[in-house]
Amino acid sequence: MPLLEVTDVSKRFGGVQALNGVTLGIEAGEIFGLIGPNGAGKTTLFNVISGVYYPDGGRVVLQGTDITGLKPHEICGRGIARTFQLVQPFAEMTVLDNVGAGRLFGREGREGRISLRRARDEARDLLRFGKLEGREVRRAATLTLSERKRLEMVRALATGPTLLLLDEVMAGLNQAEAEEMGEIVRALPQAMRLTVLFIEHNVRLVTGLCTRLAVLDYGQIIAQGEPEAVVRDEAVIRAYLGDRWARRMASRA
Ligand SMILES: Nc1ncnc2c1ncn2[C@@H]1O[C@H](COP(=O)(O)OP(=O)(O)OP(=O)(O)O)[C@@H](O)[C@H]1O
Numbered sequence: 542m543p544l545l546e547v548t549d550v551s552k553r554f555g556g557v558q559a560l561n562g563v564t565l566g567i568e569a570g571e572i573f574g575l576i577g578p579n580g581a582g583k584t585t586l587f588n589v590i591s592g593v594y595y596p597d598g599g600r601v602v603l604q605g606t607d608i609t610g611l612k613p614h615e616i617c618g619r620g621i622a623r624t625f626q627l628v629q630p631f632a633e634m635t636v637l638d639n640v641g642a643g644r645l646f647g648r649e650g651r652e653g654r655i656s657l658r659r660a661r662d663e664a665r666d667l668l669r670f671g672k673l674e675g676r677e678v679r680r681a682a683t684l685t686l687s688e689r690k691r692l693e694m695v696r697a698l699a700t701g702p703t704l705l706l707l708d709e710v711m712a713g714l715n716q717a718e719a720e721e722m723g724e725i726v727r728a729l730p731q732a733m734r735l736t737v738l739f740i741e742h743n744v745r746l747v748t749g750l751c752t753r754l755a756v757l758d759y760g761q762i763i764a765q766g767e768p769e770a771v772v773r774d775e776a777v778i779r780a781y782l783g784d785r786w787a788r789r790m791a792s793r794a
């Protein structure tokens with residue numbers, strides 16, 4: 542049984558069919574990449590999975606349980622955490638408290654199983670994992686973009702997810718920062734025992750990172766499978782990667 546099954550999900554906003562019969566299965570322990578042009582429906586799919594939007598049709602099943610239409614905090618309680626495309630840490634709180642709050646309001650925290658002290662200690666460990674040691678007492682607002690992106694991820698991790706949804710955590714980063722983030726994402730399944738579904742525009746980084754890859758275009762999955770095969774798919778080149786990419790691939794082959 543896949544960890545997450547998205548079956549025939551559709552979502553319309555007025556005249557825009559943002560998602561049109563999307564079906565995906567994510568296996569436990571995977572790093573599953575999702576790419577596609579601007580406006581393809583990638584973030585909308587995250588919003589449906591995480592309970593921000595109710596789909597017009599279809600369902601979302603986590604470990605065999607239908608979670609379609611649950612509220613965001615209920616879905617967080619079932620073990621799905623996410624980051625936002627526009628990072629939204631508590632700007633005036635310290636880095637440590639941002640993560641400690643995630644720990645307290647996550648699954649175990651809300652069940653009263655975590656003391657304030659333990660939340661802080663575990664937050665420190667998570668910050669080390671996110672390469673944010675030494676930043677604990679800074680206000681979140683004073684971090685660089687790259688640090689804020691990592692904080693956003695660590696905050697999501699703090700809720701103790703089994704599935705982590707990452708929405709463009711590398712966007713706006715320079716090459717070195719993006720690669721550093723890539724290393725952290727690569728370490729996630731083993732280090733945190735979780736599954737990753739991530740949206741990314743940097744195709745070279747995605748293909749090097751994910752176990753499987755799917756492409757959304759106008760709300761539909763136009764290809765999915767092994768990353769190397771997907772980026773050679775003609776429909777994907779036409780819809781998203783473009784001729785320049787195709788020529789580069791050909792010259793490398
Ligand atoms: N709350 C909303 N109200 C109206 N239209 C929306 C809403 N959210 C998304 N849309 C529309 O749905 C379509 C898909 O948007 P979405 O944000 O999911 O795309 P995306 O693939 O994440 O794009 P990007 O790569 O630019 O982040 C777009 O046409 C967008 O304008």
Ligand SMILES: [Mg+2]
Pocket residue numbers: 583584585626
């Ligand atoms: Mg988006």
